[in-house]
Amino acid sequence: xxxxxxxxxxxxxxxxxxxxGVDLTVNIGEFVVILGPSGCGKSTLLRxxxxxxxxxxxxxxxxxxxxxxxxxxQRGCAMVFxxxxxxxxxxxxxxxGYALKVAGMKKPERLExxxxxxxxxxxxxxxDRKPGQLSGGQRQRVAMARAIIREPKVFLFDEPxxxxxxxxxxxxxxxxxxxxxxxxxxxxxxTHDQHEGMTLADRMVIMNKGTIDQVGTPEEVYNRPAxxxxxxxxxxxxxxxxxxxISAEQSVILLADDxxxxxxxxxxxxxxxxLVQLGLRPxxxxxxxxxxxxxxxxxxFYEELGSSGLYHLMIEDVPFTVLSSIKPRFQHxxxxxxxxxLSKLHVFGAKDGVRIDMDEQVIRQMEPAE
Amino acid sequence: xxxxxxxxxxxxxxxxxxxxxxxxxFFYWPTSQALYWAFTFEQPWGxxxxxAGFENFRAILTDGRYWDxxxxxxxxxxxxxxxxxxxxxxxxxFADRQLRGYKYYRIGAxxxxxxxxxxxxxxxxxxxxxxxxxxxxxxxxxxxxxxxILNGDHxxxxxxxxxxxxxxxxxxxxxxAGLQSIPRSLIEAGAxxxxxxxxxxxxxxxxxxxxxxxxVLVINITDSFTDSFGxxxxxxGGGPARATNLMVYKIYVDGFQGLDYxxxxxQSIILMFLVIALTVIQFRYIERKVHYT
Ligand SMILES: Nc1ncnc2c1ncn2[C@@H]1O[C@H](COP(=O)(O)OP(=O)(O)OP(=O)(O)O)[C@@H](O)[C@H]1O
Ligand SMILES: [Mg+2]
Numbered sequence: 001x002x003x004x005x006x007x008x009x010x011x012x013x014x015x016x017x018x019x020x021g022v023d024l025t026v027n028i029g030e031f032v033v034i035l036g037p038s039g040c041g042k043s044t045l046l047r048x049x050x051x052x053x054x055x056x057x058x059x060x061x062x063x064x065x066x067x068x069x070x071x072x073x074q075r076g077c078a079m080v081f082x083x084x085x086x087x088x089x090x091x092x093x094x095x096x097g098y099a100l101k102v103a104g105m106k107k108p109e110r111l112e113x114x115x116x117x118x119x120x121x122x123x124x125x126x127x128d129r130k131p132g133q134l135s136g137g138q139r140q141r142v143a144m145a146r147a148i149i150r151e152p153k154v155f156l157f158d159e160p161x162x163x164x165x166x167x168x169x170x171x172x173x174x175x176x177x178x179x180x181x182x183x184x185x186x187x188x189x190x191t192h193d194q195h196e197g198m199t200l201a202d203r204m205v206i207m208n209k210g211t212i213d214q215v216g217t218p219e220e221v222y223n224r225p226a227x228x229x230x231x232x233x234x235x236x237x238x239x240x241x242x243x244x245x246i247s248a249e250q251s252v253i254l255l256a257d258d259x260x261x262x263x264x265x266x267x268x269x270x271x272x273x274x275l276v277q278l279g280l281r282p283x284x285x286x287x288x289x290x291x292x293x294x295x296x297x298x299x300x301f302y303e304e305l306g307s308s309g310l311y312h313l314m315i316e317d318v319p320f321t322v323l324s325s326i327k328p329r330f331q332h333x334x335x336x337x338x339x340x341x342l343s344k345l346h347v348f349g350a351k352d353g354v355r356i357d358m359d360e361q362v363i364r365q366m367e368p369a370e
Numbered sequence: 371x372x373x374x375x376x377x378x379x380x381x382x383x384x385x386x387x388x389x390x391x392x393x394x395x396f397f398y399w400p401t402s403q404a405l406y407w408a409f410t411f412e413q414p415w416g417x418x419x420x421x422a423g424f425e426n427f428r429a430i431l432t433d434g435r436y437w438d439x440x441x442x443x444x445x446x447x448x449x450x451x452x453x454x455x456x457x458x459x460x461x462x463x464f465a466d467r468q469l470r471g472y473k474y475y476r477i478g479a480x481x482x483x484x485x486x487x488x489x490x491x492x493x494x495x496x497x498x499x500x501x502x503x504x505x506x507x508x509x510x511x512x513x514x515x516x517x518x519i520l521n522g523d524h525x526x527x528x529x530x531x532x533x534x535x536x537x538x539x540x541x542x543x544x545x546x547a548g549l550q551s552i553p554r555s556l557i558e559a560g561a562x563x564x565x566x567x568x569x570x571x572x573x574x575x576x577x578x579x580x581x582x583x584x585x586v587l588v589i590n591i592t593d594s595f596t597d598s599f600g601x602x603x604x605x606x607g608g609g610p611a612r613a614t615n616l617m618v619y620k621i622y623v624d625g626f627q628g629l630d631y632x633x634x635x636x637q638s639i640i641l642m643f644l645v646i647a648l649t650v651i652q653f654r655y656i657e658r659k660v661h662y663t
Binding site: 078 | 555566
């Protein structure tokens with residue numbers, strides 16, 4: 001068991017810097033998910049923790065020891081690779097036991113341990129097969145078993161589920177969480193699938209082009225996204241954004257189509273005249289008669305999602321979606337009113353994209369915590 | 371897969387004709403000629419030949435010198451193959467570790483293969499010359515340590531080293547390609563599992579290189595039986611006292627110097643079947659054991 005401390009870590013390939021000074025602490029036994037789009041530097045960061053990639057600047061320590069100059073085998077991390085990295089010429093049992101063999105454990109003891117671990121992930125029937133004779137899900141299990149058997153201080157996962165089909169992915173996700181609850185190893189899990197991240201994480205790290213935009217519990221990240229980027233990335237269907245300006249006299253956000261969204265007067269005063277992006281999640285709004293709600297749009301098309309439906313509207317040329325479980329019918333071009341839950345407004349500075357808190361109480365609550 | 375068919379057979383025939391012609395002129399024709407000679411008594415100065423049946427083969431196979439030549443050829447094949455594959459493997463492993471400038475190094479290491487065998491022979495004849503080359507310094511310190519002109523073992527060793535050197539480049543290309551086709555994640559997994567560089571090489575890279583290794587082995591052995599002529603001819607001329615009289619060289623000596631066409635033809639037929647047999651045996655029985663999945 002160990003904590004991981006990442007301080008001002010940078011990574012450059014030649015002249016290109018791809019990680020720009022990242023700070024992150026992973027506590028003992030915590031399951032942290034690094035989430036971000038393709039190419040944002042998730043794998044690079046993970047591989048620097050593992051020791052597979054040199055650290056260009058800053059410091060990484062595991063259990064209080066700076067590991068910058070340590071070989072992977074001296075760091076006590078186990079890693080599950082995206083393509084599993086199973087040794088094709090070894091049987092399942094040999095794959096799982098390889099780390100112990102390298103460590104010099106005696107054969108009878110080793111085999112016993114391999115059997116126990118294989119059993120715990122449901123592989124006992126396949127011990128003598130080669131990886132090429134296994135299904136994707138079984139290979140995934142071998143990769144997990146290979147990591148578990150070492151009883152590592154730190155568990156690293158680089159998109160381990162992305163090669164599986166949707167159903168198996170969900171199943172393996174649950175299994176990983178179950179394993180984590182059992183062995184409680186400090187874990188860092190990289191993914192670009194937000195559902196995977198949300199369900200697995202104790203805390204999430206949202207990365208954006210080589211920097212960290214936000215660190216928080218899945219709830220925090222969903223309810224209080226720190227930047228426009230995080231707001232747009234987390235949540236599906238994605239959040240809607242409308243441009244506007246804060247008016248202090250009227251305590252409203254004035255939108256392009258002249259509609260007004262009421263906000264707290266002291267917040268309005270503090271940010272008087274600020275140009276903002278107003279964020280509204282499709283699930284935080286309901287449809288109503290035109291003029292009766294906060295916004296009015298023209299109906300574009302409808303998407304059936306089963307238990308609910310997604311209504312695509314156009315508000316002044318800006319596409320806008322509302323999720324509704326009652327499913328009224330509209331014709332293309334019909335005017336539709338939108339009623340927003342004003343307690344769930346998200347407001348971001350138009351220039352810097354940073355969240356502007358509208359609710360005084362929340363600010364007071366948040367400050368001591370930070 | 372879609373296949374293209376020629377509607378007109380004449381065009382098809384025309385397209386494959388040059389290739390068939392080459393194969394015919396350089397393989398079937400000489401082979402059939404050799405077969406004909408091997409089963410007849412061929413007159414050195416031309417003239418009628420007489421059917422001999424297996425008499426030529428019997429004569430060769432009961433000749434002690436022929437068996438000596440076979441023994442030397444096997445020693446040469448084993449020595450040159452082990453030496454060249456060993457050196458090539460070491461070089462490829464280092465090139466694969468991507469030391470700085472390995473791209474230039476790789477090109478440099480491929481050059482020797484482009485050098486013709488007689489040129490290699492000449493270069494090594496100078497290097498190993500007991501009175502003028504590098505070995506002359508050793509001889510000055512330890513008189514009589516190295517003398518390929520009189521000592522048959524030395525001569526054979528010299529020919530083996532030259533032959534191996536020539537083959538290193540070829541093996542290197544294949545080994546490097548084989549090593550580079552091993553997915554990086556396997557080696558990284560090995561590193562995460564705690565294996566050191568040497569351990570990873572032994573447990574992961576070398577086993578995965580086995581198919582390449584096998585292929586290179588077959589090519590090297592066959593090559594050392596058939597392609598050693600130039601080196602022997604320039605370096606030792608088969609001597610001293612036939613110590614480097616490899617099978618291919620003996621064919622030349624018996625045929626063109628001894629003018630025993632029938633005997634030489636029979637020897638080349640034997641050599642041909644030996645190479646075919648070696649190849650078949652190796653592909654049939656060994657290759658099966660080096661495939662995964
Ligand atoms: N060896 C390398 N040389 C140069 N640039 C690299 C190298 N490896 C990665 N990069 C760059 O670093 C950036 C981050 O790559 P990284 O693999 O960490 O992305 P990622 O977030 O894991 O993406 P994905 O979700 O697609 O796996 C990318 O822009 C990539 O082009
Ligand atoms: Mg990645």
